[in-house]
């Protein structure tokens with residue numbers, strides 16, 4: 001670094017330290033600045049991310065902004081001259097308020113602060129706490145802006161609309177050593193930018209309708225790096241991975257050959273799944289997340305989201321038949337959605353056997369098509385991040401709270417409770433819809449549902465399983481169906497133990513009321529038939545891991 005080099009610090013604030021929260025946006029900007037030939041020798045760029053989970057990160061807002069500002073000055077080498085450092089902030093809905101307040105403190109000391117990211121892109125003129133705001137992908141504009149600031153030659157506008165970069169010309173922050181996936185136990189992996197769809201609530205709603213792909217040479221080199229670093233998991237950033245089936249299949253083959261042991265998470269479109277592609281997904285350890293958002297075609301039409309229910313179900317049935325794990329997303333608070341149609345959405349989603357069902361509150365994000373139409377659609381929402389819907393024409397404040405309760409109960413009972421192997425059978429047996437079971441569960445275990453808002457690890461699963469069993473015993477009793485409980489208990493315990501052994505590799509011992517072969521068989525999908533046609537036969541089993549996965553053996 002030249003003695004007079006200006007320090008450029010790209011920064012952000014993360015919610016948690018996980019591969020999904022990795023500071024990729026800030027890293028991309030750091031990489032662009034580092035590789036800008038005009039700035040060679042003139043800047044010393046680095047990436048410094050803060051995390052709410054850091055032990056020393058203060059809880060109180062004023063202390064937190066002071067902490068960020070002081071740390072950034074420290075990273076910049078002290079306070080000898082504010083002209084020797086420029087700070088670039090990567091802003092999202094959840095961090096904009098703290099980052100803007102920190103930038104104000106830095107500006108009081110004379111430092112230059114630039115902001116970009118989705119929240120700035122949405123409304124670049126709104127945030128006045130920064131010297132410059134850059135809307136859009138910043139790889140071209142930010143290095144140019146820094147060059148102008150350092151050169152003090154040209155005056156730049158305070159609000160900059162960034163041109164769209166050619167993805168074949170921008171540098172990978174992983175390959176350039178800006179960010180090390182080993183530090184985050186995984187990677188966020190950008191394969192493409194843009195989306196062919198225009199969902200009204202999404203930042204892409206006003207973007208270009210084209211998908212730009214990163215070149216294959218970069219993708220291959222990043223895969224080689226992931227293999228070298230033994231990256232355990234990768235979250236693929238491509239909103240519709242399978243929009244180009246040929247490329248999706250080609251990449252899956254490449255992933256299988258280079259990183260066969262890494263677990264991949266994809267976002268995919270169910271309507272575009274066919275058997276050939278589903279089989280390609282089975283080549284690697286992976287899970288797909290699929291946006292359903294609502295099961296009501298009219299609601300989806302209001303937010304510009306095409307939905308072909310028949311094709312959607314067909315795609316999911318292929319995934320189920322081929323054994324590809326997938327989860328579904330739903331949103332509450334969409335215009336036109338009643339509480340009844342939202343519940344139908346939950347019931348429909350669960351009937352497709354998703355591994356997990358994520359249910360979110362709609363955010364009316366500035367800069368989206370929905371934001372422009374919100375008043376006409378009758379959406380009342382928070383005017384500050386996270387811009388959650390408070391009520392709609394069809395959903396009262398009370399309905400929104402009831403929807404949130406169903407979301408929490410689903411997270412706790414279904415997702416964290418790993419209920420996919422047996423939940424639909426239980427619903428059929430007890431003649432309850434899934435949403436009704438979630439409602440009853442929330443009523444009985446309110447505190448538990450509130451505390452447990454995210455998917456848990458295996459340590460918590462046993463505790464959830466105990467609660468699930470207590471609850472199911474009570475439901476059987478309330479329906480005068482106690483005779484079915486021993487079989488139901490076996491099925492819940494059996495699949496719970498299998499899933500924990502899959503996670504941990506550790507054996508578990510179980511006592512069952514019925515022969516384990518029956519419990520593990522297709523008979524268990526119809527609990528009424530199971531109980532009415534099979535005799536109880538107590539047994540003890542032990543789960544274990546072998547080369548082909550988890551199995552069990554009988555023990556005395």
Ligand code: SF4
Pocket residue numbers: 195196197198199202203204205239240
């Ligand atoms: S929500 Fe997903 S599919 Fe819809 S426009 Fe946004 S990125 Fe594309």
